[in-house]
Structures are given as structure tokens and as C-alpha cells.
Amino acid sequence: MAPLPDLGRPPEIPDEAIAQATELLRAGRLHRYAEAGGDGGPVAELERRFAQLVGRRYAVAVNSCGGALFLALRAAGVRPGDPVLMNAFTLGPVPGALEHAGARPVLVEITEDLVIDLDDLRAKARASAARVLMLSHMRGHLCDLDALGALCRDEGITLIEDCAHALGAAWAGHPAGSFGQAGCFSFQSGKHVNTGEGGVLVTDDADIAAQAILHSGSYQLHAQNGTPPPADVMAAWSGRCGNFSLRMSSLAAVLALPQLPLLPARVADWNASHDRIAARLRSAPGFVLPHRPQAEAYAQSSLQFRLRDRDHAGMAAFVDAARAAGVWVKWFGRQAPEGYNSNPAQWPGADPAEVPRACAIQATLCDIRLPLGLSAPDCAAVADALIAAAVQTARKVSSDAPA
Ligand SMILES: *Cc1c(COP(=O)(O)O)cnc(C)c1O
Numbered sequence: 304m305a306p307l308p309d310l311g312r313p314p315e316i317p318d319e320a321i322a323q324a325t326e327l328l329r330a331g332r333l334h335r336y337a338e339a340g341g342d343g344g345p346v347a348e349l350e351r352r353f354a355q356l357v358g359r360r361y362a363v364a365v366n367s368c369g370g371a372l373f374l375a376l377r378a379a380g381v382r383p384g385d386p387v388l389m390n391a392f393t394l395g396p397v398p399g400a401l402e403h404a405g406a407r408p409v410l411v412e413i414t415e416d417l418v419i420d421l422d423d424l425r426a427k428a429r430a431s432a433a434r435v436l437m438l439s440h441m442r443g444h445l446c447d448l449d450a451l452g453a454l455c456r457d458e459g460i461t462l463i464e465d466c467a468h469a470l471g472a473a474w475a476g477h478p479a480g481s482f483g484q485a486g487c488f489s490f491q492s493g494k495h496v497n498t499g500e501g502g503v504l505v506t507d508d509a510d511i512a513a514q515a516i517l518h519s520g521s522y523q524l525h526a527q528n529g530t531p532p533p534a535d536v537m538a539a540w541s542g543r544c545g546n547f548s549l550r551m552s553s554l555a556a557v558l559a560l561p562q563l564p565l566l567p568a569r570v571a572d573w574n575a576s577h578d579r580i581a582a583r584l585r586s587a588p589g590f591v592l593p594h595r596p597q598a599e600a601y602a603q604s605s606l607q608f609r610l611r612d613r614d615h616a617g618m619a620a621f622v623d624a625a626r627a628a629g630v631w632v633k634w635f636g637r638q639a640p641e642g643y644n645s646n647p648a649q650w651p652g653a654d655p656a657e658v659p660r661a662c663a664i665q666a667t668l669c670d671i672r673l674p675l676g677l678s679a680p681d682c683a684a685v686a687d688a689l690i691a692a693a694v695q696t697a698r699k700v701s702s703d704a705p706a
Contacts, residue, residue, distance in 0.1 A: 307629040307688060308681045312674035313492040314569065316558055323557040333552050335364075336524040343527035345556035350503075350529025352563055353488075357480045359505040361512035361530045364551035365519050368467040368489030371504040372400035372437065374549065375463045375485035378514035379435050381406050386433035388460070390419040391647045391661035393439035395640070397465055398650035401437065409433050410647055410657040413664060416593040417607060418446035420660075421454055427657075428458045435461045440469035440479055442607055442670065445599045448474040448482050463487070470495040471570040471602035480505050485515075490555060493643070493672065495569060495604060496562045498555040509536040517544035569675060570602040576677040577603040583686035584608055589693050609667040610693060617698055618667055624692035630685055631672070632692075635665035644670065 327333065327345070335346040343350075346364050354362035365371050381387055383405025389397060391410040401408050409431045412423035419438060427433070436455065438446075455462050462482060466472075467489035469479035480486025485508075488494075490501030504515050509532035516525050516532070517540055525537055584590040591609040595601060610621060618636055625632040633644045640649045646665045647655040655662050671685070 307684055308674065308677055310631050310672045310674055310685075314495070314497040314562070314675055316497065317561045317565065320558045320561040323561070324554060327553055327557050333554050335550055335553055335556070336522060336527055338524070341527060343529055345553050345560060346551050347527055347529035349551075349556040349559055352560065353503050354505060354530045356563060356566075357478050357486065357488075357505050359481060359486070360507045361505065361509070361532065363504045363506075363512060363515040363519060363528070363530075364556065365502045365504060365515075365549045366551060367396070367491065367500055367549075368465070368487050368494075368502040369396035369400050369403075370519075370549040371485075371487035371502040371515075372397060372463070372465060373403045374504055374515045374518050374547075375487055375506075375511070376400060376404040376406060376435065376437065377518060378511045379461050379463060379484060381435055385435070386431045388424065388427060388431070388433045388436040390439055390441070391653075391655075391658040392417055392635075392665065393441045393465065394467070394643060395645050395650065396467075397437060397439050398653055402651055406435075408650065408653045410653055410655070410661070411436075412658050413661045415591075415664060416595075417441065417444045417664070417668075419451070421446070421450055424451075425454060425458060428460055434459060435463065437463050437465060438483070439465040439467075440472065441465075442605050443468045443472055443601055443603050444593065444607075445469065445472060445474050445479060445601070447596065447598070448477070449598075452482060467491075467494055468604070469602065471566050473600040475598045476600075484508060485511055490559055495566065495602065496559050498558040501551055501555040501559060503551075509533060510540070513537050513540040514544050517541065518547050518549070520546040520548040520550050522546070572675050572677075573602060573604045573673055576673045576682050577601075577606050579677075579679060579682035580606055580671075580673075580686045581608075583683065584689065587686075587690045587693070589697070590690075603673070605670055605672050607668060607670050608689075609664070609669070611667075612698075613667050615666070617696065618669075620696040621692055622669065624696050625689055628688040628692055630688045630692070632689070633670045635668040635670065 464483035
């Protein structure tokens with residue numbers, strides 16, 4: 304049998320990006336701002352192109368998505384002690400951004416399709432009086448963003464979108480990141496644009512953009528930003544926003560720029576692999592895959608599934624068997640966090656008792672990364688290895704049990 308593909312392989316850095324990075328390194332101009340002025344260089348160019356890509360007025364390039372999430376919370380007026388709503392299926396940097404802002408997480412349930420539960424959101428918003436929702440499009444799963452938008456309007460909730468895994472995804476034709484007061488993206492190597500580390504905050508609100516620019520650490524050089532808010536708005540916030548040093552370096556920007564035009568082809572590649580593996584798993588007994596609504600255009604660089612009727616030991620046995628067969632399965636139900644995965648019981652300040660259903664769902668939830676360039680036989684081999692691991696570790700029903 305052919306060897307299984309390395310699921311951890313990150314998206315390639317295009318030759319053009321490597322050439323531009325080399326030139327930049329020779330010049331040494333890695334910091335985005337120039338004291339004696341200038342056109343803002345590659346970071347400003349990235350901000351212009353990224354704002355256009357997501358269809359928003361402003362883009363502020365920063366050090367990471369976690370940095371962008373913190374800035375979005377801060378600019379939304381979240382102050383220490385404030386409650387902030389968040390869906391209870393996400394990555395550690397999201398509760399981390401709340402902690403960074405001093406906010407108190409109010410966990411919201413998820414559905415079996417791995418998206419936020421809107422009924423629980425309404426109930427928790429009313430009970431907690433929280434006025435901000437940090438919505439993670441975790442692993443690229445989009446909730447009904449039309450219904451969510453209506454709920455946020457009714458309840459007076461400000462929406463911040465965590466789009467770390469949703470660059471290229473859309474709901475009813477509108478890109479992820481275009482629904483909230485702010486949208487935050489990641490360029491970490493496991494995401495859809497790979498610069499090692501990097502993030503972008505997008506918004507249509509000049510006040511939010513101005514605060515993000517100033518807090519990111521623009522010194523007095525914000526005229527060099529790619530999508531600068533009007534001068535009077537900048538002047539109004541100037542002197543009221545401390546410098547938190549969360550800038551993007553020019554090196555990250557030159558690595559990102561040539562990857563932006565590749566996104567549609569990357570998304571098509573990821574989705575083809577996702578759909579192939581998903582179809583094979585769906586037809587195997589014991590596997591449960593989330594249902595994807597028609598209005599969702601996903602960009603699925605990973606695949607999530609649950610195993611029906613497995614207890615903790617049964618899940619652990621499956622994960623071990625799949626890894627032994629060469630498929631690096633990740634599991635959200637581990638008692639201790641492992642690698643990138645964690646669950647509500649493991650986030651400082653969060654109370655897992657607020658979300659029993661999200662905890663129960665994650666107890667049997669698994670995840671694999673999908674590298675670019677998987678062939679159809681690769682996809683079949685990955686799916687078959689998962690199915691074999693499930694069969695091999697299925698709870699034995701005693702054959703001589705009384706009928
Ligand atoms: C990766 C990720 C983040 C954090 O991104 P960084 O750029 O590493 O800070 C936040 N949320 C989700 C859902 C992610 O997958």
C-alpha cells in the first residue's frame with residue numbers, strides 16, 4: 304500500500320515570495336514604518352489588497368490573529384471585568400484574547416453541526432447582559448449568519464468574527480469577516496495564507512480601525528497605513544490609545560502578498576479533498592459528519608467527524624490506532640489539552656458547566672488537517688485508515704452473550 308500523506312504539511316511559499324523576501328532581507332527593511340516617510344511598503348500594500356479581498360473599508364495588519372482579536376475586543380469597548388459571549392468550540396487563542404482584554408468569558412453552546420446555538424446565545428446574552436459576541440468560525444464552520452445578524456440587532460450585541468480558519472469562506476455570497484464590527488484573520492502556517500505568524504483585522508468602522516492602528520503600535524506614522532481612516536478620526540483617538548506593539552513585519556507581508564491570488568485554487572483543492580474523505584466516512588458505520596447548509600460556501604482545510612456511541616476509552620483506542628496507522632488524528636475530548644486542541648474545561652476563567660452539550664459533543668469529536676495537493680487515492684487511503692481504526696477498536700460485542 305502507498306504510504307499515507309503527511310497531513311501536517313503547510314501551504315507552500317511561492318517562489319515569487321521567496322525572491323521578494325530575499326530582496327527585503329538584503330535591504331534590512333523589515334519594520335513596516337519609515338521615520339522619514341514613504342508609501343508604507345509591503346504591509347500597506349497587503350492592507351489595501353486584503354480589505355478589497357474581504358470587501359471591507361479598512362484592514363490593519365498585525366502580528367497574529369490572537370493579537371487582532373484582542374484589539375477588536377479593546378476597540379469594541381471591552382474593559383476588565385466585562386462579560387463577553389463566545390461559542391464553546393474554538394482554539395486556545397480565543398479565550399486567550401478575552402483574558403488579555405480582562406474579559407469574563409460567557410460560554411455559549413454549539414450544535415451537532417459544530418456552530419453556535421442561537422437559542423442558547425439569546426438566553427445567555429439576556430442572562431449575562433454581555434454586549435459583545437466573539438464568534439469563532441472554528442475550523443471553518445459558519446453558522447446561519449443571516450439569523451445571527453438579526454439576533455445581534457435585536458439583542459444589541461456587537462459581533463466580532465474570528466476568521467482564523469475561514470479565509471475564503473462565505474455565507475450567502477458574503478465573505479466571512481464581512482458580517483461583524485470587526486473580522487480577524489490568521490497567517491499562521493496552519494491557516495490559508497502561510498507567513499509563520501501574522502494576522503489582519505478588517506472593519507468598516509473608522510473608529511475601530513483608528514484604535515486598532517494606534518494600539519498596534521503605529522507611533523506617529525499611521526499615514527503610512529494602507530487603508531488609513533480620515534485624519535480627524537485618527538486625531539480624535541491619538542493620545543488615547545497606548546502602543547501595544549502588535550505590528551506585522553514587512554517580511555510577513557511579502558510572504559503573504561503572492562499567496563492572496565492563489566486562494567481560490569487552494570480553496571478548491573482543500574474542498575475537493577475534504578469532500579472525498581467526507582463522502583467515504585459518511586458511508587462507513589459509526590462516523591457522524593456535520594451537515595453543511597446550502598448557503599455556506601466553505602473553505603475546508605481540515606475535516607471534523609465524531610464517532611457514535613464511544614466512551615472515553617473507546618475514543619482513546621481509536622485515536623491511538625489511527626495514529627499507529629499513520630493518520631495524525633486530533634481529539635477534542637482529551638482530559639488534558641494536546642497540541643493545538645483544547646476544550647472548555649481547559650480555558651482559564653471559563654466554566655464548562657455552562658455548556659454541557661458542547662462538552663459532550665467534543666468528547667467524541669476528532670479532527671484531521673488537510674494539506675494541499677492530496678490525490679484521490681491519497682484521500683481514499685486516509686479515509687480507509689480511519690475506517691479501519693474504527694473497526695479495529697469497536698467495542699467487542701460478546702458473541703456468546705445470551706440472545
Ligand atoms: C489559529 C487560530 C487562532 C489564532 O491565530 P494566531 O494567528 O495563531 O493567533 C484563533 N482562532 C482560531 C479558530 C484559530 O484556528
